[in-house]
Amino acid sequence: MAFFLETLLGGLMAGMLYSLVALGFVLIYKASGVFNFAQGAMVLFAALAMARFAQWIPEWTGLSSIWLANVLAFAVAGVIMFAVAWLIEKLVLRHLVNQEGATLLMATLGITYFLEGLGQTLFGSSIYKIDIGMPKDPIFVLEGVFQGGVLINPEDVIAAAIAAALVVGLSIFFQKTITGRALRAVADDHQAAQSIGIPLNHIWVVVWCVAGMVALVAGMIWGSKLGVQFSLTTVALRALPVVILGGLTSVPGAIIGGLIIGVGEKLSEVYLGPLVGGGIEIWFAYVLALGFLLIRPQGLFGEKIIDRV
Template sequence: MGFFLETLFGGLMAGMLYSLVALGFVLIFKASGVFNFAQGAMVLFAALAMARFSQWIPQWLGIESKLLGNVLAFIVAAGCMFILAWLIERLVLRHLVNQEGVTLLMATLGITYFLDGLGQTIFGSDIYPIDVGMPKDPVFLFENVFEGGVLVNQEDIIAAVIAACLVAALSLFFQKTSTGRALRAVADDHQAAQSIGIPLNRIWVIVWCVAGITALVAGVIWGSKLGVQFSLTTVALRALPVIILGGLTSVPGAIIGGLIIGVGEKLSEVYLGPMVGGGIEIWFAYVLALVFLLFRPQGLFGEKIIDRV
């Protein structure tokens, strides 16, 4: 039982990290109705900014405190993501208002390659560490319940708590604030939202800023675990089954879909992998996503689209 719980907890922690990346996709889609392929590049760019500024700022300002250096680096990296969001709206999205969805999709692909090149030009292409002080040593839980206890990584627990708080805050933002309701109105119909006075350009800046902060948090956590490298953009591919499962328009769906994918990957690899030679963890999420596309394409919490003719 203890081993099963270790596997279960490991899947839940991995699922929370997938959910953080998936949140960026959901936020952009809710506000613009376009699937943002640039989210992986945003995670990488944000992580690179955090990693490099955490090294540069203490040198520039003569700061010896690692905590203060990390706080300042996070603020500067967040500022970079705000500027990036403003530039994307000013230079790209503003000129594509009321265009077809495929046009906006291609625009996000162009933003992806631009961010990849810009990040390498500004911050370099080496592997950079991020040390925000999260404990990495594992701990034993429930030692009095199970023999030997359950081994859990402290860093995964902290990451899961941060992700849960972020998801809760975003859910409240979309449901309880006037800006959140405006974001949902823009997602339903750009022209109708403009006709009632909702400033589409400002809304897009806000949602790209929020998606940028989400990408920054995800990048810091992934960078802390794996180091910041350009393969980090592939994390976005791991989030695709999550949003298919949870639904493209649901913030809670992103988190629940991530948990299901994370747990399913770990359990299937541990218990079914030995029967088929392993490797189930690589393709499990995509097969599950394919099943949902066949039988419930809107996902668990997505809105069913009905076209009347």
Template sequence: MELIFFFEVLVGGLLAGIMYSLVALGFVLIYKASGVFNFAQGAMVFFAALAFVSFQSWGWPFPLALLAALATMIVVALATERVVLRKLVNQPPITLFMATIGLTFVLEGLAQLIFGTDVHRLELGIPDDPLEIQGMLISTFDLIAAGVAALLVVALGVFFQYTRVGRALRAVADDHQAALSIGIPLQHIWAIVWAVAGFVALVAGLLWGARLGVQFALTLVALKALPVLILGGFTSVPGAIVGGLIIGASEKLAEVYVGPFVGGGIENWFAYVLALGFLLVRPEGLFGERHIDRV
């Protein structure tokens, strides 16, 4: 029974980790293409979920509300790229980072101005009954949500690895000037990446909104993606997956097996302690590129 309980906790953590990977993927896509750490990704998740649930509350059917929310997020992402990123090309990274912090507050305020500030319940029609597998009780919602997140992560990984746009993205990520010199339209690639990040934010917003409710706290989900990025590397899609699995599993196991000895709530901060320790050993992450500065 003890072994079954261990695997039950482990599987639950792995499923939550895939959800973390989905949020982290939005950061990776933008950082890989433009070198911008988009601190506003959490606000985009909140904006997407609030837009969808608001469209539903206006009486729109599920498919129409989903398409409208997707169109809204693509417009928001493209507007962000054109108004913020494009105007700050060749600026220091700290300038771009501060711009995305400002964008976070703009999106949060804009979402609540347009759609209101009430907390909403989001229903996706996914049951949340416990499912027994080999003696383990696993949440049906967590299993389906993790499956959706995993499919999206794999699909995006294949898209950026094997398609023409994906090859152009990798070229842009390696060297902006070299990519321009061989005719790759830099601004078009950035627009595509931001649009995809908007789509990822919508999927993450729907899944996390169904689990936590559509509320301001959704913006804080992005903070849990930071340890994932530190472990996996800021430029690696596989790193986002592996980092998410490690964070999800370790925090659940720590909560169950270490929490009773140090007090409750360890799940809220253990991931950051793990990431801090990892920074001391491998700052670039498991799949990140080593940077060697020659002087």
């Protein structure tokens, strides 16, 4: 039972991180109908910015506090991501309003390669480290309940807590604020929202900025766990099955989908992997997503599209 709980907890925590990346896809798609293939590049760019400024700020200012340097680096990276989001909307998306979905998808692919190249030019292409003080050594808990206890990684627990707090904050933002209500109105019907005076371009800037901050938090967490390197863009590919499973238009779906896939990957690798030679964790999420596309294309919580003729 203890081993099962370790595997289950590991899956839940990995799932929260998948959900965090998937949120970026969902937020932008809900508000603008754009499937943002650049989300992985945004995560990488944000992580690079924070990692490099965390190194540069002590060199420039003589700060001895690593914690304060990280806070300042996070703030600077946040400003950069706001600027990137604003420029994407102003220079790209504003000129592609009402274009075909394939055109918008290709535009986000172009943004992906641009951000990757710009990140390499500005920040370098080495592997960088983000040290935000999260403990790395695993610990045993519940030793009085299970013999030997349950082994958990405190870093994973803290990362999952940060992701959960961000999700709660976004939920409150969408439900309780005027801007959040405007975002939901735009998501429901663009033309109706414009007819009552909601500025569509302004809403798109806001949602891309929010997605940029989500990318920054995701990049900070993944960079702390894995290091900041260009393979970080593949994190977005891990989030694609989450979006398919939960539904492209559902914030709760991104969370539930991430948890299902995180737990499913870990349990299948541990219990089914030895039977088939291992490697299930690599393709499990994609096979599950394929199954949902065949049975329920809109996902668990997505809106079912009905065409009347």
